Amino acid sequence: MDACAGKYPILILATEDCSYPGANSVGQAHQNYPDNTYIIRTPTPALFPEKFYLDCFAKGVGGIIIMSCGVECPYEGAYPALAKRVNGIYALMKKQGLDIRRLRPTAICTVCNRAFIKEVNLMNQVVAELGAPGSEARAA
Amino acid sequence: MPNGDTQKFDSLVLGGGIAGLAAALDLADAGYRVAVVEQGATIGGKMIRLSKVFPTLDCASCITTSKMAAAAHHPNITLFTMCRLEEAQRVDGQVRARVAQMPRYVDPAKCIGCRQCEYECPVMVPDQEQGGFTARKAIYIPFSNAIPQLALIDREHCMMCGKCSQVCPTGAVDQLQVEQEFVIEADTMVLATGFELMTDFPARAYGNPGLGDNVISSLQMERLLAPHGPYMRALRPGDGKEPESIAFIQCAGSRDLQLGKPYCSRVCCMYAIKQAMLLSGALPLADLTIYYMDIRAFGKNYEQFYNNAKAMGVEFVKAKPIIAGNNQGGSVVLRYEDQEGGSGAKTREHDLVVLSLAMLPAFAPEEIVPVSSATDGFLKVPQPKLAPTLTDMEGVFTCGAAAGPKDIVDSIAEAGAAAMGAAKYLAARRGGQAA
Amino acid sequence: MSKLNNGQEPPKIGVYVCHCGGNISDHVDVASVVEQAGGLANVTVARDNSFMCSDPGQELIIEDITSGKVNRIVVASCAPALHETTFRGAIALAGMNPYLYEHANIREQVSWVHHGPGATGKATALVAAAVGKAGELEALEPIRVEAEAHATVLGGGVAGMSAARDLAAQGLRVALVEKSPFLGGQVAQLDKTFPSGEAAGEVLSALAAQVLADQRITVYTCAELSEYSGYVGSFKIKIRRTAPSGADLERLALVKDAQPGTFVPCVGVAAGPGPGEAEEVALVSGAIVLATGFEHYTPPMGEYGYGQMPEVITLPELIRLMADESATGEQLVVNGKTINNLALIHCVGSRQIPGVHQPGPDGKLNQHCSRVCCTATLQAACELREKFPETNVFELYRDIRTYGRGHEDYYLNAGRSGVIFARFTPEAPPVVTQGGEDSALTVTVPDKLLAGQELAIGVDLVVLAVGMEPRDNQALVEKMKLPVGADRFLLEVHPKLRPVELPAAGIYLAGACQAPMDTAEAANAAGAAAAKAGAILSAGFVELDPFVAEVDESKCVGSGACVQACLADEAIEMVDTPASKRARVNPALCMGCGVCVAACEQGAIELSGWTLGQYEAMVDAIVAQALRQGA
Numbered sequence A: 001m002d003a004c005a006g007k008y009p010i011l012i013l014a015t016e017d018c019s020y021p022g023a024n025s026v027g028q029a030h031q032n033y034p035d036n037t038y039i040i041r042t043p044t045p046a047l048f049p050e051k052f053y054l055d056c057f058a059k060g061v062g063g064i065i066i067m068s069c070g071v072e073c074p075y076e077g078a079y080p081a082l083a084k085r086v087n088g089i090y091a092l093m094k095k096q097g098l099d100i101r102r103l104r105p106t107a108i109c110t111v112c113n114r115a116f117i118k119e120v121n122l123m124n125q126v127v128a129e130l131g132a133p134g135s136e137a138r139a140a
Numbered sequence B: 001m002p003n004g005d006t007q008k009f010d011s012l013v014l015g016g017g018i019a020g021l022a023a024a025l026d027l028a029d030a031g032y033r034v035a036v037v038e039q040g041a042t043i044g045g046k047m048i049r050l051s052k053v054f055p056t057l058d059c060a061s062c063i064t065t066s067k068m069a070a071a072a073h074h075p076n077i078t079l080f081t082m083c084r085l086e087e088a089q090r091v092d093g094q095v096r097a098r099v100a101q102m103p104r105y106v107d108p109a110k111c112i113g114c115r116q117c118e119y120e121c122p123v124m125v126p127d128q129e130q131g132g133f134t135a136r137k138a139i140y141i142p143f144s145n146a147i148p149q150l151a152l153i154d155r156e157h158c159m160m161c162g163k164c165s166q167v168c169p170t171g172a173v174d175q176l177q178v179e180q181e182f183v184i185e186a187d188t189m190v191l192a193t194g195f196e197l198m199t200d201f202p203a204r205a206y207g208n209p210g211l212g213d214n215v216i217s218s219l220q221m222e223r224l225l226a227p228h229g230p231y232m233r234a235l236r237p238g239d240g241k242e243p244e245s246i247a248f249i250q251c252a253g254s255r256d257l258q259l260g261k262p263y264c265s266r267v268c269c270m271y272a273i274k275q276a277m278l279l280s281g282a283l284p285l286a287d288l289t290i291y292y293m294d295i296r297a298f299g300k301n302y303e304q305f306y307n308n309a310k311a312m313g314v315e316f317v318k319a320k321p322i323i324a325g326n327n328q329g330g331s332v333v334l335r336y337e338d339q340e341g342g343s344g345a346k347t348r349e350h351d352l353v354v355l356s357l358a359m360l361p362a363f364a365p366e367e368i369v370p371v372s373s374a375t376d377g378f379l380k381v382p383q384p385k386l387a388p389t390l391t392d393m394e395g396v397f398t399c400g401a402a403a404g405p406k407d408i409v410d411s412i413a414e415a416g417a418a419a420m421g422a423a424k425y426l427a428a429r430r431g432g433q434a435a
Numbered sequence C: 001m002s003k004l005n006n007g008q009e010p011p012k013i014g015v016y017v018c019h020c021g022g023n024i025s026d027h028v029d030v031a032s033v034v035e036q037a038g039g040l041a042n043v044t045v046a047r048d049n050s051f052m053c054s055d056p057g058q059e060l061i062i063e064d065i066t067s068g069k070v071n072r073i074v075v076a077s078c079a080p081a082l083h084e085t086t087f088r089g090a091i092a093l094a095g096m097n098p099y100l101y102e103h104a105n106i107r108e109q110v111s112w113v114h115h116g117p118g119a120t121g122k123a124t125a126l127v128a129a130a131v132g133k134a135g136e137l138e139a140l141e142p143i144r145v146e147a148e149a150h151a152t153v154l155g156g157g158v159a160g161m162s163a164a165r166d167l168a169a170q171g172l173r174v175a176l177v178e179k180s181p182f183l184g185g186q187v188a189q190l191d192k193t194f195p196s197g198e199a200a201g202e203v204l205s206a207l208a209a210q211v212l213a214d215q216r217i218t219v220y221t222c223a224e225l226s227e228y229s230g231y232v233g234s235f236k237i238k239i240r241r242t243a244p245s246g247a248d249l250e251r252l253a254l255v256k257d258a259q260p261g262t263f264v265p266c267v268g269v270a271a272g273p274g275p276g277e278a279e280e281v282a283l284v285s286g287a288i289v290l291a292t293g294f295e296h297y298t299p300p301m302g303e304y305g306y307g308q309m310p311e312v313i314t315l316p317e318l319i320r321l322m323a324d325e326s327a328t329g330e331q332l333v334v335n336g337k338t339i340n341n342l343a344l345i346h347c348v349g350s351r352q353i354p355g356v357h358q359p360g361p362d363g364k365l366n367q368h369c370s371r372v373c374c375t376a377t378l379q380a381a382c383e384l385r386e387k388f389p390e391t392n393v394f395e396l397y398r399d400i401r402t403y404g405r406g407h408e409d410y411y412l413n414a415g416r417s418g419v420i421f422a423r424f425t426p427e428a429p430p431v432v433t434q435g436g437e438d439s440a441l442t443v444t445v446p447d448k449l450l451a452g453q454e455l456a457i458g459v460d461l462v463v464l465a466v467g468m469e470p471r472d473n474q475a476l477v478e479k480m481k482l483p484v485g486a487d488r489f490l491l492e493v494h495p496k497l498r499p500v501e502l503p504a505a506g507i508y509l510a511g512a513c514q515a516p517m518d519t520a521e522a523a524n525a526a527g528a529a530a531a532k533a534g535a536i537l538s539a540g541f542v543e544l545d546p547f548v549a550e551v552d553e554s555k556c557v558g559s560g561a562c563v564q565a566c567l568a569d570e571a572i573e574m575v576d577t578p579a580s581k582r583a584r585v586n587p588a589l590c591m592g593c594g595v596c597v598a599a600c601e602q603g604a605i606e607l608s609g610w611t612l613g614q615y616e617a618m619v620d621a622i623v624a625q626a627l628r629q630g631a
């Protein structure tokens, strides 16, 4: 992977029930992926306010992948709530001149190894292309 | 487990498939101590081996792993894997079960599930967990979400090279392990031994999966469709061709008085529809045909699921074809009489044929447990309406596919009822009052 | 749990890094991870071990706790699914609150997927993140809710009676609430029941005898739920009983002198006379089981001639006709007319297709299959052929769904006994017309089994196999805010993970109110529901996970944004405090989804165990490490 991308950590918010075990399944298969990825466990990503995401970018996080359970979310209604929130965050990101590709909502299940790797690689490309968070605004 | 040791529980659950686990969890949540005795190296039964499950199409692994983990971590549940029930009788009011702990040749107390041994082992064996389509080693952990995560040695294939012992960081490999017998005593027992697919079905009429070229069983198709399957794509085993036309033969062995079993296996209509839908996603251009007798989409939201499949273009043909052989490209030639098309026999070729095989009982109680099976071979429940899960042995219940073919939803509901039966029996014993 | 180390003292964090016998240490420089962890704020101890999960590994933690060196623990090892509970257990053993623990996953998410210096860097960062979170951890206790050892069952059919019996057998007191004056539900309308052939009356009498004999069960007939509030462990409900009137009075007159428990065909099981005047009973109940059943589909005027031609009847009507023991002879006789030929039409009011079938009065179609009617119809066909060998029986069907154990036998027997089958498609259904050669009616249908050739059958009776429809229970649905599926049946949380539960804890589904099912299946569902209810109520209290939302009243400004956002009913509400309105969470109703956390602009709500402060600490640690490495 691009050495430059490695500088900017990618945060992965992964659900306890689906995508966190999914990430472990990638590990069990010993499949490699870039090491600037940090997986954080959460009951549901619906609990993060807009500010959390924006703060992350301000702190230097290059990209955030939300890995939820999708429609299999055990909290009835939380998945639609998350989808709505993401739209709100996109609006705020645009305002701050952040490329919205830096935030990507996905659904990853316990054995979606290929999908996991694909998402991680995609985000890495985006971060490699965009560089430091916020630099796209300055460039524009 | 030292030889001859006796362990006491409130309930013994035989079989760690979804039905056994659901029953065990209900009993454990009610405060009862439960032993789950499973003959295989992992709990989870057939369900953990499926791809996605009808009618919600959720990932089988995702919904099974959570139940498996809940059982494994439950303070009231003790799992015994690789254990064979030798005999269970009621002695002095207690179910006394003699259980044989089969050797893993790996010390479960030491193994950390790291698979170093697996990487080193030079022996390759067809992996039945992947439908036989890929290989595993002679020492192996069954699959990534197996519980417990412990290695075992397949002694039939091990060549005793000692590589695994050399690399094992914990010294867990123990080629000297022998079978140990111990006793479980419990007030109640739940038989949740599930099903097997018919294997010796009449090859003459249907062809044999694995034997006939490009004829596979429905469970093999589950593996082809699983996201963590053998090829991670739905390819034709053998030549790796992307199949352009796939057929399902329904009631293969079921509802068949002459050649197989007279009963309906109850889940195969729905899983064939499911597999066809998953295939149409994976191979959008493939022709998908289901040869059926009746489509039995009777459960909650099943009819709607069936209608979706029709809308997606899956073709349904009312016929019971026979396999006439393979053509030069390896495609399977089917001959059938279209019961609705009239005009005699027809012939059609498909790149891949899936047999929706009959479900058979996995457990024959004779000489092991004094409970009866019904004429269909599954365990008998003499009072289906008043005590739907009670067998003809006092305080012994059954649920899931052990009590007749059943899908997951119905297996879990029945498991709850079996747990209820056992809990009532226990409450009556403890409280001294009749339930 | 000891009062020591309960999270109140300043953090002293112990970090334990596992080699996993080379699995981790082959790719991660464990010594370096330990060294860097030792330098982090609040870390008082940093150690490594070849197997942290082994007894010696766990001993390290226990010793450091008991000697007072540490009061929060971080273990960096394999995936938490494998050993998080192991380490929490060790901590509890040492007398510390097990929630003062954080796990760093450096095997599945580091050493097995990254190699080279990056692996050590990432492991260091993950340990730093865990340390960051550990500093913010609080001791948690499971939430205890008092639970009344009482359950209420709504509906007195097979499912409701089975549930009541099973709940009582676990030592609970039970209120069985039945709307009509009788027990037994729809099964009372049946005669012989598949697959065993037992008489419906016998099944119901046996079940009712168990219910009526049980001192712990109180049966309220002529009763409905009138008030409902509360939550698992203590639902506050009122039952309103009304004096029977109209048809109910007539039916009650039939059983006037009968002992409670007596079965009267087509009516049900007598359970007392009902109240003389309206009365209301207040109850506190720990759990509620819904067993309100189904309704038979009533064909609209003209569907297959129903309502227009007296010779067109429904399957339940046929079952009642056949139950009449006095009816014997070579042929079935109905209303004085001999039936030479009889046609049974399947799927009436079931498996309806948009654009093909007419919606019902509510504008809805019954797209579901009713599951029982194929077998019930074949059972009737077999009985007809056996009792009245000169009455010819035609079955017009779409698919024969004799799925269950023993069901297929009816299909086989029907064929053997000379029942003639024709298959139709919903687009070209049978048409029933008046008159015919030597018959009262003619049924014409393109028979798919004969390549679509049109059959015209002269028949004297047409029987419609009407399906099972969801019961109209709008008042109850609204009062209890019950979820209803697209098929209008009550909707479970998840068909496989939680098949008899509703999203609100303590409320369960049993029987045909959830979906069509036969009596054995309804009894199974009832057992499953009773098992769940029994498990939570028999202890006298309910223990819930501590991971629920908590409001910091000093930060809350009473905006109510959380209440708006909350996904669970009444989990969070505004209460008056001396200052002003403040949000308050009801831990018994909160699902722990944290949607309210995201909605609160003041940051006044946190999810216990997963606070934003903890997450921020993790992000800070990760960014600091990553930027250090990148630089």
Ligand SMILES: Cc1cc2nc3c(=O)[nH]c(=O)nc-3n(C[C@H](O)[C@H](O)[C@H](O)COP(=O)(O)OP(=O)(O)OC[C@H]3O[C@@H](n4cnc5c(N)ncnc54)[C@H](O)[C@@H]3O)c2cc1C
Pocket: B014, B015, B016, B017, B018, B019, B020, B037, B038, B039, B040, B043, B044, B045, B046, B047, B050, B052, B053, B054, B055, B083, B084, B085, B192, B193, B194, B195, B196, B197, B218, B219, B222, B267, B271, B274, B362, B363, B399, B400, B401, B402, B406, B407, B408, B409, B411
């Ligand atoms: C191809 C296919 C696809 C399917 N797809 C679906 C689907 O999409 N949706 C759905 O709802 N259902 C589906 N099913 C049905 C589903 O597999 C069953 O409903 C379910 O597995 C039944 O669970 P069980 O626990 O009763 O039995 P099993 O899963 O068979 O588990 C029984 C367990 O008991 C153990 N055991 C057996 N005998 C003994 C013994 N003597 N001692 C100790 N242990 C023993 C076995 O090793 C096994 O672990 C499918 C079935 C097949 C064949």
Ligand SMILES: Cc1cc2nc3c(=O)[nH]c(=O)nc-3n(C[C@H](O)[C@H](O)[C@H](O)COP(=O)(O)OP(=O)(O)OC[C@H]3O[C@@H](n4cnc5c(N)ncnc54)[C@H](O)[C@@H]3O)c2cc1C
Pocket: C154, C155, C156, C157, C158, C159, C160, C177, C178, C179, C180, C182, C183, C184, C185, C186, C187, C190, C192, C193, C194, C195, C223, C224, C225, C291, C292, C293, C294, C295, C296, C315, C316, C372, C373, C376, C466, C467, C468, C471, C473, C476, C510, C511, C512, C513, C517, C518, C519, C520, C522
């Ligand atoms: C034509 C036909 C033939 C059948 N034949 C067979 C057969 O041979 N064998 C077999 O096993 N099954 C058969 N069945 C299925 C059987 O009828 C059902 O399985 C069974 O009735 C389901 O029981 P239940 O208790 O869930 O619902 P129900 O029998 O509908 O009972 C529900 C009860 O709840 C009461 N209730 C409703 N709303 C409220 C409320 N708000 N408050 C209080 N009480 C309320 C009702 O008055 C009723 O007493 C047949 C069904 C049909 C349609």
Ligand code: SF4
Pocket: B106, B110, B111, B112, B113, B114, B115, B116, B117, B118, B150, B151, B167, B168, B169, B170, B171, B172, B173
């Ligand atoms: S036997 Fe040894 S090498 Fe194999 S998985 Fe277990 S601990 Fe690892």
Ligand code: SF4
Pocket: B117, B120, B121, B122, B123, B138, B139, B153, B154, B157, B158, B159, B160, B161, B162, B163, B164, B165
């Ligand atoms: S001893 Fe057997 S299991 Fe071990 S590595 Fe050699 S062949 Fe494989």
Ligand code: SF4
Pocket: B250, B251, B252, B254, B255, B263, B264, B265, B266, B267, B268, B269, B270, B293, B294, B295, B296, B356
């Ligand atoms: S479920 Fe369908 S395929 Fe399976 S035996 Fe029954 S009718 Fe045949």
Ligand code: SF4
Pocket: B298, C346, C347, C348, C350, C351, C368, C369, C370, C371, C372, C373, C374, C375, C398, C399, C400, C401, C465, C467
């Ligand atoms: S059970 Fe048979 S008659 Fe009833 S709706 Fe289903 S297919 Fe039609």
Ligand code: SF4
Pocket: C548, C549, C565, C566, C567, C568, C571, C572, C585, C589, C590, C591, C592, C593, C594, C595, C596, C597
């Ligand atoms: S966590 Fe979810 S359920 Fe609980 S109060 Fe907040 S929004 Fe409601």
